[in-house]
Amino acid sequence: MRAFRLCSAGFVALQLCLVVATPTCVSAQDSTKAAAPKPKPKGRANLITEEEIAALGGTVPTAYGIVQRLRPAMFRVRSSGASSGADGSQDVTANEIQVYLDNQKMGGVRTLEDITLSQIKEIRYLSASDATTLFGTNNAAGAIQVVGKR
Structure with missing residues (x-):
């Protein structure tokens, strides 16, 4: 009889522990859900819109800084082959992403530093x-197209 009482007391204690511990487990799960990472901003990886640029609040004064802040992957060269001319010479600009402002060739990515915030409507990789189709040869590394405000 005494063993039965000890077992009963132990069983009651176990039940009490489960009742007390269960809300703790549930609240721990809830806090994990609350700490989930925020979703990435909606938008396309190859486009920086006028709204995104405005959201920077003028803190980034050039196109280079805007791309660096919002879409740094645009600076990564995705093709490594240089084009060869008819005489076998290599065109070194073919390995560099080219920049176009309103469809006019500006040069390499550093020319984005010459394009000011007030000039920019959108930036597209x-x-x-696509760059070769739109702008012709010597775009083997892709291009960054800046559309200016009109």
């Missing part, structure tokens, strides 16, 4: 094939 073009793949090598």
Whole structure:
């Protein structure tokens, strides 16, 4: 009889522990859900819109800084082959992403530093094939197209 009482007391103590511990487990799960990472901002990886630029509040004065802040992947060269001319010479600019402002070739990515915030409507990355279709040869690394405000 005494063993039964000890077992009963132990069973009651176990039940009490489960009742007390269960809300703790649930609240721990809830806090994990609350600490989940925030979703990434909606937008396309190859486009920086006028709204995104405005959201920076003028803290980034050039196109280079805007791309660096919002879409640094645009600076990564996705193709490594240089184009060869008819005489076998290599064009070194083919390995560099080219920049176009309102469809006028500016040069390499550093020319984005010459394009000011007040000039920019949107910035778009073009793949090598899209850039070659739109702007012709010497765009094997892709292009960054800046559309100016009109």
